[in-house]
Every structure is written in C-alpha cells, then in structure tokens.
Amino acid sequence: MRFASDNTSGAAPEVMAAIQRANAGYERSYGADAAMERVTALVREIFEAPEAEVRLVATGTAANALAIATHCPPWGAVFCHTHAHVAEDECGAPEFYSGAKLVLVPGAQGRITPETFATALATTGEGGVHGVQRGMLSLTNVTEAGTVYTPAEIAALTAMAKAKGIPCHLDGARFANALVATGATPAEMTWKAGIDVLSLGGTKNGCLGVEGVVLFNPEKAWELELRRKRGGHLFSKHRFLSAQMEAYLADGLWLRLAARANAMGQRLADGLRDRQAHVPESPANMLFPEWAAGTHARLEAAGAVYYRFPAPEGRERARLVASWSTTEADVDSFLDAF
Amino acid sequence: MRFASDNTSGAAPEVMAAIQRANAGYERSYGADAAMERVTALVREIFEAPEAEVRLVATGTAANALAIATHCPPWGAVFCHTHAHVAEDECGAPEFYSGAKLVLVPGAQGRITPETFATALATTGEGGVHGVQRGMLSLTNVTEAGTVYTPAEIAALTAMAKAKGIPCHLDGARFANALVATGATPAEMTWKAGIDVLSLGGTKNGCLGVEGVVLFNPEKAWELELRRKRGGHLFSKHRFLSAQMEAYLADGLWLRLAARANAMGQRLADGLRDRQAHVPESPANMLFPEWAAGTHARLEAAGAVYYRFPAPEGRERARLVASWSTTEADVDSFLDAF
C-alpha cells in the first residue's frame, strides 16, 4: 500500500542483475564504455532514428535542465505547463542551467492546449529587446496530473512552436507509461510528433537512477556533453549508467514494467469507481481523487502511504502512484480499506 | 596491467552487496531514507565531529562544485593549485556553480606552499572593488601529482587563509589514500587542520558512484541541499547512494581498500626503482615516472594501459594509478614487461 511515488520502489531484478554483470573487470570511464555503444544502438532502433544521439545522467532534473539548456538561449522563454515538473519541482534547475525564463501556460488536467499555447506565444517576445524571446516548448508526458497527450495532441502543439522557429522538448520521466497508455510507438510520440529532445526516464520505472537525454538533432551532442560535464553529471564509472539503461531498453523490459504499473493504476481506478468514488481521468499510473478528511484518515490508519494536497471545501486531493513493483494485493488491500 | 585510473575499476564486493540489500522493498526518497541517517552517524563518529553534516552526490565534480559554491561568493577568488582537478578537469563546473574565479597557485609536485600562497593572497583582492575578492582556499589531497599534504602542511595553509577570513575546502577524491599514506586520522586531516568542507571520495576507491560533501560548519547544510537540488544532484532513489557510503565507511572498508591501492602503488614504485627507474615522490597510489618512447612502446605492447603526457627531451610522462582491485600479479607483470 505504498503509493507515494514510483520513486519509492526499488529497481527491477533485471536491472540489478545488469549492474552486477557490469561490475566485472576494468572498463573505460566517462562514457567510453562498450555498453554505452549498445545503448546508443538500442535507442536508435527503438526510436527508428538512426542518427539520434543519447547521453545518460542519473536524475530527471539533470536530464530536463540539460535538455533545455542545450536548446534554449539565456534570453529565451521556455513555455511549459503551470504545474510542470520543470516549473514546480526542480528548484530552478532549468533556469540555472539555461539562464532562460519559464513562461507558465495553463490548461486543465495538466495539459497545455492549442488555445492556451496560442495566447502564450502571442504575448511573449513581441516587445522587441525588452522581453525574453520565444525560446522553446517543453511538454510533459505522462503529465503531472496523471493524464497523457496523444501523439496528435503533441504534434498540434509542436507545429505551433515550429511555426515560430522554436524547438520542442518532452519531459518523459514517465515516458514508458505514456507509451503504454496511448499505444503509441516511441517514434510516434517523439520526433514524428515534432519533438527535438526527449528526457527518457528510467529511474521511476525500475532503474536505480538513470535517465537518457535523446537528441533527434544529433548536432547538439557535443554541446550536451560539455554541459553535462560542466554540470557535474558525467559519471566516471559510467558503465553503471549504461548497464541500467541497456537492461531497461533491451527486450522490452521498460514497456513491461510500465504496463504493470499502468495496469495496477487502472485496477485501483476501476476499484475506486466501483465503490462510487470519483476518479479524474487517469490513463496511466497516477490517480488524483479528492476525498473528505475522514476517508484519508481511514486509509492511512490501514497503512496506506501517499501524498495529500489541500482541495476546495475542506477536502483533500490524494496522489496515488502505482509502480512496476505494485502488486494486486497492494491494490486490493487499499480498496478494502477504502 | 590496467593503470589508467582508479575509476576504471569496478566496485568492491561489499559495496555491491550493500546495493543489493538496499533494493528490498519501499524506501523514502530524496535523502529521507533510513540508511542516510546511519551515514550521518558514521561520518560524525569517524570524523570525531558530532555536529558535522554530510550530503551525498554521485560525482566528484558535483561534490567539489557544490562545496565551493556553498562557501564562496560569486565575486570571490578560489585559490587552488595550478593543476588542481577543479581547475583542469571539471570543465568549469566550480565556476558554473559558484560564479567565482579560480586563482591558480603554483607549487612543485602538485602542492601549494606557504610561499606561493602568500604571493597569491597578497596580489588578490587588494584592488578594492575592481578585482575579485579573496574567497576560499581549495586544496587537494592526494594531489593531482600523486603527492600528499600532511596535516601540518594543510594547517599551515589554512591558517593563512583564516587570517584573511576565508574558508577552506579539501578535495578528497582520494581522501582515504591520503589518510593511509600519512597515517593521519580523518579529523586530523580535516577540521583539526582548519578544513571547513570536505569532498569525501568514494567512487575511485571501490564504490559505483558516490561522494560526500562533509560540512564541519553545519549551518551551511540547508544551502547545500538547495544547491544540490538546483544542480540536479538530488537522487530520488537516494537509498542507493546511502547504501554505498554506508558500506564504504562501515568497519573500515574504505581504509582497507585504500591501503590495498597504496600498497600496490608502492610495490610498483619499489619495483621500478629496483630496476633503476626514477620515480618521483609518490606515497599513495599514483606514480608519474618519465620514460623514453621505446619504454612506453614496450609496456603497451605487453598489454599495459595508462595515460601518457608529453615531457621534455622527447620523453613522455606516464600516469600509473593503482586501485583497490589491482593485484600483485598486475604489478609484477608490469615490472616484468618493464
């Protein structure tokens, strides 16, 4: 009944085994390890992008901040959702790395819409040198509200960005969960939909700590490497990052882990709905139902662990996150307690 | 015969086992894990510093950059050796994090001396607002030249810094090796010698990737945490950093690993000297002998791996680094090839 976050789970057995195997003998440091070559090959194959480049870091904040800094100048505006992780949960890391300004774009259920983005585009960078310039679009999928963008929805937004000449980033801390929820392929969700750079999450979905920055414009790779080093994010024993990502992507492990997390999320949502609870749209592994204080007390008394946020009318919104390690028993115990 | 760097070694079995154990079940994220409390207790005990605070990151560059940024203002000068790691091998990370300027202080064999430091102090920050101000002293032990500072040598330099009111950092990427080489205790090498903040290396000496920033002035801890997050260095699955550091520090493992690395370094140095080679002062696990090209070719043909740098008179300087995993057979094969 641990639903606080997918990052309170451990690592999947396959990933742990890969770490163990990677430990044998000597290996070149700083990304020159042989496994990294295999990671690159895997990314190119999975994303149907034979020119793509990928670099590994250990945290999602690093991946996002580096992806943004590599694509947006210091005087640029990064358009992102009001409640995007880059805006609310990274203590200013994107600004620290890039110098850019985040321009918050509203939208129900965690999603920017063509309408809200149009307004933001129209009111930014129109004042000449006095204001920041339109710099970049950053989307998040799965969103912070637990909803997803379809590839078509992403493409509609990136087309607006491209019409203004600015690149597009996708924060994919839960990218695998978004793929599973939508049925899209990695390519459909990214470069085919106009994404230039992806933060490819591994940590939340069964790794110890690894994220990829995938560049569909490979000419940015050297700049990304320099920024990674300068940020202190280049691992000397890089083999341990490569091993995680290789095991994660090989043989579809990442999608199986996400499918399990999403299935548990759906089981929880279905169970709650069966019990007459209102559960907002939540196609992946995160649910945000609102309940009265008594309900929360009852659940916590039964041992459930999750985050609570203030909501209108004295209610509180729960954030319930299923992970690759959530079991049916976990879900069912929660439903029983509910 | 892999002597390129101690970071081409893997992790020690005890550390790997700890990672495995840490993977069981759910655990609080972002540094609130139970193991981190044990790490703090261990650090306080080992350093005889009951108020000390420690925070973990995954790379030495991050540890150094955060340590410096937390103690030096943007208009400060960081005094460091001309060839310090922070100056030459971190792609400007210390400056990126702190905004400060590195002022290079010369000194033979990788060591700043009271004389060279006095000159640097006298010529920095004396021009009023026009120049950067004296901001911080950063020493490295083991130095980049493979030599060590004794606690007394450190204390002599920090006293000069303190007389000018500036704090002192020790880059201890190879701190355990320095302790073993000098016989000093952790406290003698740090706060008893005037050090305010230590980068406590784990990666090179048998971990996968973990470094501690140890604050002997604990009031800086919250700033350090914010800077760590803002730099993207706060791990969500922090338990895996804690587990490494706990295993590393518990039961003296870190000192045993360093003792093995240093012993292999000495075996190599002794063997070379027995064979009439000149090996400069190298009390720890790094040697920098200079040889003619033919010698290098012979060694590499025999399978030795190490870095080479240009030296006067057509010779080349080798950098030979022994690690916790170097064997006597490795050393002896090298000596035979030599």
Next chain:
Amino acid sequence: MRFASDNTSGAAPEVMAAIQRANAGYERSYGADAAMERVTALVREIFEAPEAEVRLVATGTAANALAIATHCPPWGAVFCHTHAHVAEDECGAPEFYSGAKLVLVPGAQGRITPETFATALATTGEGGVHGVQRGMLSLTNVTEAGTVYTPAEIAALTAMAKAKGIPCHLDGARFANALVATGATPAEMTWKAGIDVLSLGGTKNGCLGVEGVVLFNPEKAWELELRRKRGGHLFSKHRFLSAQMEAYLADGLWLRLAARANAMGQRLADGLRDRQAHVPESPANMLFPEWAAGTHARLEAAGAVYYRFPAPEGRERARLVASWSTTEADVDSFLDAF
C-alpha cells in the same frame, strides 16, 4: 503631443547645468568623487535615514536587478506583479543577476493585493527542497498600470513578507510621481512601510540617465558595490552620475518635476473625461484609456505619439505618459484632436 514615454523627454535644465559644472577639472573616479558624498547626505536627509547607503547606476533595469540580486538568493522566489517591469520589460535581467525565479502575483490595476499575495506565499516554498524558496517581495510604485500604492497598502504587503522573513524591494522608476500622487514622504513610502531597498528613479523624471539603489540595510552596501562592478555598472567618470542625482534631489527639483508631470497627466485625464471618455484610475502621469480604432487614427493623424495595445472588442488601449517637459499646449492640442 509626445506621450509615448517619459523617457522620450530630455533632461531638465538644472540637471544639464549640473553636468556642465561637474566637468570642470580633474575628479576621482569610480564613485570616490566629492559629489557622491553630497548625494549620500541628501538621500539620508530626504529619507530621514541617517544610516542609509546609496549607489548610482545609469539604468532602471540595472538598479532593479542589482537590488534584487543583493537581497535574494539564487534559489529564491521574487514575488512581483504579473505585469511588473522586472517581469515583462527587462529581458530577464533580474534572473540573470540574481539567479532567482520571478513568481507572478496577479491583481487588478497593476497592484498586488493582500489576497493575491497570500495565495502566492502559501503556494511557494512549501514543498521543501524541491521548489524555490520564498525569497523577496518586489513592488512597483507608480505601478505599470499607472496606479499607485499608498504607504498603508505597501505596509500591509511588506508585513506579510516580513512575517515570512523575506526582504522587500520597491521599484521606484517613477518614485517621485508616486510621492506627489499620494502626498507621502519618502520615508513613509519606503522604510517606514517596510521597504528594505529602493530603486530611486531619476532618468524618466528629468535626468539624462541615473538611478539610485537606496539600501535601508546598509550592511549590504559592499556586496552591492561588488555586484555593480561585476555587472559593468560602475562608472569611471562617476562624477557625471553624482552630478545628476545631486541636482535632481537638491532643493526639491525632483518633486517639482514630478508635480508638473502629474499635473499634466491630470489635465489630460480631466479633459478626456470632460469629453465623455472613460479613463481608468490614473492618479499620476500615466493614463490607459481604451478607444476604437477610429479615435486612434484621428489622434495620430493630428500628430499624437503614444503606444497602443490590443484590447477586447476590437478596441485598443492607449498608453499616454506625461513628463516633466509636457506643456499645457501639448495636452490641449491632444484634447482638441480628440
């Protein structure tokens, strides 16, 4: 009929004369000029603040950015109005100098209210290390909407900030106009109302280019000086900044110039209202009436110059700014054309 901005006016004759006088002979550079001592004395007298410190720069953006950087850490949130000059018209300078993040606080007519500020305070810095921390409050008076805060309104907001332990900045690019419009004294509008640092505008109100940063916490003065130099804002021939500010503040010139600008603003507002035009609250020298396109065309055909912004229902909002050099004839010609 030039109402585009008060910065399209020249300098007042008294200021020009002071510049001329200041040119005689040699003078110490970089702020050590004798006139700067007189400026400090004047500021202390006028603000009834015998400990206050003041430093001069040439632009309002520099004054604001330096004031903020000197009081807010890189991980801090600067609370400011959605349409504050620091947010919309300085191309990210406050963020560049401070590293901080601007958190936009809404409010009708350009004013933050206790309600909107309470919401912003409650939703910022509550997430621990993951989000930026409450760092600073920055108010603007005269606001960007042409309205003013009374000292009591400022005090209500600064009290909320102080309760959270954060300092308060006042962007006074049109500070003199605000004093004239409210009848407040300089002290009442600043430190007596909880302001810690003021950007004291001179340029828009009859100078060539000079702004003061007034510190009511003088212990920040040295940091401010270093940041000014580091930003490239320390004038070598500083005497020309001092001369402007001395002439501006001496004998009440600044208030007479602002009184003239405000009077012309009121004459314009009254005249428009007499002609049945709706003119929103505008107690100082800036008016923002909305008119149909035909009205704008008629006025511009008659030679009027001012900015126009899109408004609902096909109308356009005018920004009309009177300055110290606006004449009654200018106003009356405009009214005739209207």
Next chain:
Amino acid sequence: MRFASDNTSGAAPEVMAAIQRANAGYERSYGADAAMERVTALVREIFEAPEAEVRLVATGTAANALAIATHCPPWGAVFCHTHAHVAEDECGAPEFYSGAKLVLVPGAQGRITPETFATALATTGEGGVHGVQRGMLSLTNVTEAGTVYTPAEIAALTAMAKAKGIPCHLDGARFANALVATGATPAEMTWKAGIDVLSLGGTKNGCLGVEGVVLFNPEKAWELELRRKRGGHLFSKHRFLSAQMEAYLADGLWLRLAARANAMGQRLADGLRDRQAHVPESPANMLFPEWAAGTHARLEAAGAVYYRFPAPEGRERARLVASWSTTEADVDSFLDAF
C-alpha cells in the same frame, strides 16, 4: 600634475556641446534615436566596413563583457594576457556575462607573444570534455603595460586563433591612442588584422561615458542587443550615448584627443629620460617608470597624483597616464619636481 588615470579627466568641450544639443525636444528611446543611425554610418566609414554593426554602452567593462559573451560559449577559454583588464580589473564581469573561463597568457611588457599563445593553445582544450574548450582570443591595445601591438603583431596572433577556429576580440579602451602610436588605420588594427569584435573606447579619451561594441560579424548584432538589455546596459535616453559617440568620431576629434594625450605622454617620457630616468617602452599615453621611495615622496609633495605599485628592491613603480586634457605646463611642472 594629475596623472592617476585618463578617467580622472572630464569630457572634451565638443562632446559636452553635443550632449547639450542632443537634449533638445523629444527623441525615440532605447537606441532608435536618429543620432545612432549617424553613429553607425560613421563607424562603417571610419572602419571601411560597410556591414559592421555597433552598439553603445556606458562602461568599458560592459563593452568587454558583452563582446566576450556574444562570441564565447560558457565552456570556452578566453585567452588573455595575465594582466589584461578583463582579468584583473573587472571583478569577474567577463565570466559573469559569458560563463567562460579566462586562461592567462604571459608575455613581457603586457603583450602576448606567438610563443606564449602557442603554449596556451596547446595546453587548453586538449583533454576532451574534461576541460574548457578553446573559445576566444582577447587582446588589449594599448596594453595594460602602456605598450602597443602593431597590426602585424595582432595578425600573427589572430591567425593562430583562427587556425583553431576561435574568434578574436580587441579591448580598445585606449584604441585611439593605439592608432596614433602606431599610425595604423582603424581597419588595419581590427578586421584586416583578424579582429572580429572591438571594444571601442570613448570614456577615457574625452567622453563622459560611452563605449562602442563594434561587430565585424554583423550576424551577432541581435544577440548582442539582447545581452545588452539583459545586462541592464540599454539606455532609455540613448540619445545621450549616441551624441557622445557621434561627436567623438566626427571630424577626427577622437584622433586629435588621443594625439594630444600621446604627445603629452611622450613629452613626459622624453623629459624623464633627459633627466637620466629609465622609462620602459611607452609609445602612447601611459608610462611605468620605477623609482626609489624618495623620488615618489618628492613628487607627491610637489602635488603630483598617480598610482604606485610595489617593485623589487624597495622601489616602487609609478603609473603615469596623460590624457586629452593634460597640458604642457602639467608635464613641465612634473619634470621640474622630478
């Protein structure tokens, strides 16, 4: 007998008159003034560079920092002389604006030589991602030691930079003095010698406070404008910068002023040499003789004002700077006192 710095002089009468004329009536702000168009035309004509762009700021530090930031990435090394103004006298402004690292290149008499530059080039950026990359060359003419580079000497250094693909900056705080001293044309000293961007000094040579950043690669102009605004260096009443620079460049005033300063410098040097004093090479308006303490005391007792720096053997080095306003009587009084 005021020889402390050329920035202790006032402004030339022609420049003051231009400021007065510029004050008439209304004028467009933020660089859109008509005079700025004339400044651009003058720069293009004088530099024989019909595509060149120029932007104005008020301080030399701003000009240098913006020039560097516009041409060097954050991970770049800026090669400059050990005692360059950007290295010693700008409190880290170039690093603040650019993020880059200054790599100090030695050389006698303030000049980088092909030999010292070759060493710096060879030892920077060769370590892959671990170190900063070769980013830019920044020369100073007149140098901080009072010597000059000839166009051929500049061309030799820029050719080495260009061979490595990096751009070249000239800090011309005393550019006019260098032209007069060498007889070179503006074009010969800049783009014909491989310079990409020039800090064109006005302040020290008879202006109140104006410097130009001249871009021989005009495609950088928009970035420069954004960085200028973001740095708080865009003047609202920009007409007062334009007026200074226009008067300065028109009709050769700048060269006449520099010729007067240099002539006074030569008169001083010749007079000292006639009196058996050793005066190092000083072809422009700055002299650095070394004298015993008694000589300094005698001169100061007679009313001479200048800077003194420690020198070997108990002597002190004087810095004597002549300016456009130095008179023959000033020089002769000094010589008499000597």
